[in-house]
Amino acid sequence: MPEQNPNKILDLMKQKYGLSHISKTITISPSDTLFSIYRKTARYLYKNGMDNGDYGDKDEIIALSHQLEVPKEAITKVDSSNLVPEEKAAFVKLFKFKNTANDKWEDHIYQYLENGKRNYVFIKPNGSITPTYYGIRRFWKDTNKRIQDLASLNNYYSGENKQIAPWLTRAKDENEKVYFTAYSRDLLIGYDKLNTDIKKSFNQKLEHDTAFSSNKNINKRFATLIANLNNPKNGGKGGQYLFTADGSYDFFNKNSHTPSYNEWKKAENNTPLKVYVKDNDDQSKENITKELSKLLISNSDQDQMVIPKSSLQSFLANNDAIYFTTKYLKKTYNLTLQNQYDLNQAKSSHAKYFQTKKNIDKSTLAEMNKLSTELSAYFKKVEIDNDVDLNDLKKFIPELKDTLSVLPHSLDDTKPVLRFRKLKNHKALGMFTPINNTLAIDFRYNRDTKETGLQSFVHEYGHFLDYNYNKNGLPLSLSNAFSSSLQSSQSELENNQLTKKELTYLETPSEVFARAFETYASHKGLNNSTIKNKEIYNSKDVRFVTFTPEIRKKMFSYFDAQFPDMQSKIQQLYEQTKTNQATTTQKYRYYSKYRPINPGTYPTHDNKPLKIKNFDDRKNIGGNVKAWGYVEYPAKLSLEDQQNYDLMSDKSIQIAKELATINAQKHLNLTDITINPSNPNLIEYTVWKDLKSAQKSIGPSAIFSIDSNRIKENNFKKNISVELLNQQIALSKSKSYDPDFIKSFKNNVLKLTNKFNQPLYEISLSKAEMHRQAYLISRGRMKPTLDSKTMKLAKTFEKRRESEKSNTFEIILSARNNANINNDEFTNDKIENQLNRVFAKKIIKENKLASNKETLHRIAHNIAWNRAYNKVNHLDSSAQAGYAIEKKLFNNKEYKSNFSPKENKQNQIKNVSHNQDINLFQNQDLNM
Numbered sequence: 001m002p003e004q005n006p007n008k009i010l011d012l013m014k015q016k017y018g019l020s021h022i023s024k025t026i027t028i029s030p031s032d033t034l035f036s037i038y039r040k041t042a043r044y045l046y047k048n049g050m051d052n053g054d055y056g057d058k059d060e061i062i063a064l065s066h067q068l069e070v071p072k073e074a075i076t077k078v079d080s081s082n083l084v085p086e087e088k089a090a091f092v093k094l095f096k097f098k099n100t101a102n103d104k105w106e107d108h109i110y111q112y113l114e115n116g117k118r119n120y121v122f123i124k125p126n127g128s129i130t131p132t133y134y135g136i137r138r139f140w141k142d143t144n145k146r147i148q149d150l151a152s153l154n155n156y157y158s159g160e161n162k163q164i165a166p167w168l169t170r171a172k173d174e175n176e177k178v179y180f181t182a183y184s185r186d187l188l189i190g191y192d193k194l195n196t197d198i199k200k201s202f203n204q205k206l207e208h209d210t211a212f213s214s215n216k217n218i219n220k221r222f223a224t225l226i227a228n229l230n231n232p233k234n235g236g237k238g239g240q241y242l243f244t245a246d247g248s249y250d251f252f253n254k255n256s257h258t259p260s261y262n263e264w265k266k267a268e269n270n271t272p273l274k275v276y277v278k279d280n281d282d283q284s285k286e287n288i289t290k291e292l293s294k295l296l297i298s299n300s301d302q303d304q305m306v307i308p309k310s311s312l313q314s315f316l317a318n319n320d321a322i323y324f325t326t327k328y329l330k331k332t333y334n335l336t337l338q339n340q341y342d343l344n345q346a347k348s349s350h351a352k353y354f355q356t357k358k359n360i361d362k363s364t365l366a367e368m369n370k371l372s373t374e375l376s377a378y379f380k381k382v383e384i385d386n387d388v389d390l391n392d393l394k395k396f397i398p399e400l401k402d403t404l405s406v407l408p409h410s411l412d413d414t415k416p417v418l419r420f421r422k423l424k425n426h427k428a429l430g431m432f433t434p435i436n437n438t439l440a441i442d443f444r445y446n447r448d449t450k451e452t453g454l455q456s457f458v459h460e461y462g463h464f465l466d467y468n469y470n471k472n473g474l475p476l477s478l479s480n481a482f483s484s485s486l487q488s489s490q491s492e493l494e495n496n497q498l499t500k501k502e503l504t505y506l507e508t509p510s511e512v513f514a515r516a517f518e519t520y521a522s523h524k525g526l527n528n529s530t531i532k533n534k535e536i537y538n539s540k541d542v543r544f545v546t547f548t549p550e551i552r553k554k555m556f557s558y559f560d561a562q563f564p565d566m567q568s569k570i571q572q573l574y575e576q577t578k579t580n581q582a583t584t585t586q587k588y589r590y591y592s593k594y595r596p597i598n599p600g601t602y603p604t605h606d607n608k609p610l611k612i613k614n615f616d617d618r619k620n621i622g623g624n625v626k627a628w629g630y631v632e633y634p635a636k637l638s639l640e641d642q643q644n645y646d647l648m649s650d651k652s653i654q655i656a657k658e659l660a661t662i663n664a665q666k667h668l669n670l671t672d673i674t675i676n677p678s679n680p681n682l683i684e685y686t687v688w689k690d691l692k693s694a695q696k697s698i699g700p701s702a703i704f705s706i707d708s709n710r711i712k713e714n715n716f717k718k719n720i721s722v723e724l725l726n727q728q729i730a731l732s733k734s735k736s737y738d739p740d741f742i743k744s745f746k747n748n749v750l751k752l753t754n755k756f757n758q759p760l761y762e763i764s765l766s767k768a769e770m771h772r773q774a775y776l777i778s779r780g781r782m783k784p785t786l787d788s789k790t791m792k793l794a795k796t797f798e799k800r801r802e803s804e805k806s807n808t809f810e811i812i813l814s815a816r817n818n819a820n821i822n823n824d825e826f827t828n829d830k831i832e833n834q835l836n837r838v839f840a841k842k843i844i845k846e847n848k849l850a851s852n853k854e855t856l857h858r859i860a861h862n863i864a865w866n867r868a869y870n871k872v873n874h875l876d877s878s879a880q881a882g883y884a885i886e887k888k889l890f891n892n893k894e895y896k897s898n899f900s901p902k903e904n905k906q907n908q909i910k911n912v913s914h915n916q917d918i919n920l921f922q923n924q925d926l927n928m
Contacts, residue, residue: 008473025336034243042190063192080106120180131232145173217317245319256296272306383419392600406569410468430456432463457530462517477509492546589650591627623656624674648680666751669694836860839883850900
């Protein structure tokens, strides 16, 4: 099958930039600015265009025509032989020209006339032109006539040497001016291709987005932004403000209103509102209302800000232009990222998991043919590896059918190929390739991710939908509708400490889409062996933790619109499963001690399981038992089934837990209460001759057991006590044991019947051992002991720990003073730093501090430090969390005294016209 989807990406790149092929991807790092990303994209387009032979001299002239704003017919090529040697040497020195075997700078000289004046353009085919010269018109101060005059007056020149050859780029005399300009070829052509397409996209958005086009300043701001992006001089730190949106204006726009006449009337003199609209006796209410209609005032009652609507529209237009350009560049980057992802899969050096294997066993082949027919409504064909346990596979198929009945299908009836394979060197439990729509599932268990390949099915099916559902052929992950969710998720991933390889893989559009799809399916209620456990999607796993609540809201809205029937179908499946389970009044739970519960690790027969649950890790479930998960049945399992599948009943575990409770409460001399590994119906315990021997596990002992079948469900706990008591009574009357043991059994009988008043024996511990045990008990890492002194010390440790928690902020302040956080932990992300400043302003307002740059910088830096501290200690490192810490620190009067309070008098604000730009919250000059 031909590579349809990758070609669709190439078709789009051809349409947008004239590229017939693209290699690799644009290299972008979190430290890149909008300017550097724009420049990298331009150079990427140029390199691919030149490598493919898509770009040439024709594109050079077209780019010059756009850059110089002259018709391309007016631009002519200059014969370099007309330049004298000295002239060539001067330009080589000025622009650092270098020739290569394939290209010479002399072949890229052009001339055009502007207002009757000659202009020459030199294009550097290899390397860059410094910002000092790039696109700057210059001229030689010395004219050809002056050079000739100097030569004739100089005695050095004689004969023919007095006829100095004139320079082509020099003026003939003082009455003429000849200009020359230089460009680097990569940026000239790359910028032109990029400028042309982004302007086209911008005009399309203006045409279809009325909210975007409603701002009359947007065209001017966008044109200014593109011009600034094309100017190499703006690449330094001093030009960053030109490409950074000021979110405070967006915030003000959402949290402001047009002031009313009554609001103006109540305002005190010298407040911003009265500064803008003065309280003159000769002004009428109508005129004042008219002037107020041109203003916006913040909703906050404290430190209200006033901005003319015309000024705010200008700032918002600047933000919108930056947002649009950022999204556009991210879309282009995602096209290259997705294309490279597809190429990497197609060029895999490992065994082709998407090709049919040879030498398939007859039994496997027969099952393949059967499943291909049985699942023909969903798959083109099914292939099974020889290593797959066919009996286990048969148990999985019903769940697979249920899942497929609720998932969407391609609109043109395209069906994937399903292969159950060992993926070996691919280091994955599931894979999808668009080459022939192959969905490969590894049936094994991965101990690193604690998942089975079967649980990757929904994720891989998400890949299939991504490539095959969109009507225009492009993957859904590259659609405009998914763009917002995609770019937000990528931004979150870039804020995590991932390797370049991990980040590139996780932020690939198709991978983000597939993870989003399985998260959506789980959120809507799909919960079986074809999808990961619900807990994983809400865990700190970097694959899913980057789907923040805000991103999930957008994501889920997208899938609701894209697959409108999916939610109702999942709900129907859930209700049907619930109904089936409701018909069973009794449930019997069995824990898996040695392995996660997967097909083939639990019995089915006629007693089909009602529920399967795997834990994230092997955990303690009580009764000195650790398990990987559990399975519930409507009927009891036989002892043989429990033994064959290494399962133990929940009833046995509850009996063991209750025995442990009785032993602790009654201070019996029992230890090692656990389940018999050979017969899970038996709960074993060890009896010692006295409590001291039991504590130290020293001396004679004997092992006994309770059969869980003898314990009735009614009065469960009482029946366990009665069974244990009857055993101890029977043992106390036995003549087969040592007299000390008989005494021990009799003591247990007295304790169980509440007739034993002998004081408890307390073990004598060393001071060091007592402290060690007390510390572990206070931290929940050791069970309580019978020693009263140890338990008293443990409570002291616990109280001390709680006290330390309450002093968290003092600890943070101390750590800050001691500079315990490395600078590497501080984020350099511009948006995060902007959030720090926003919350710093909030601190200033809440604490009525002096609003100046120094105070703002100090508090913003403190919030950034708080976030870095939390990050190091694996706590919430959001700007909100950093603000919360700083807010509580300001409750300390001594801490607050380090900052200057706000002046009592109102800040004086100059009265400016409505057309002037007023900075909101911060002083920042924008080159508009």
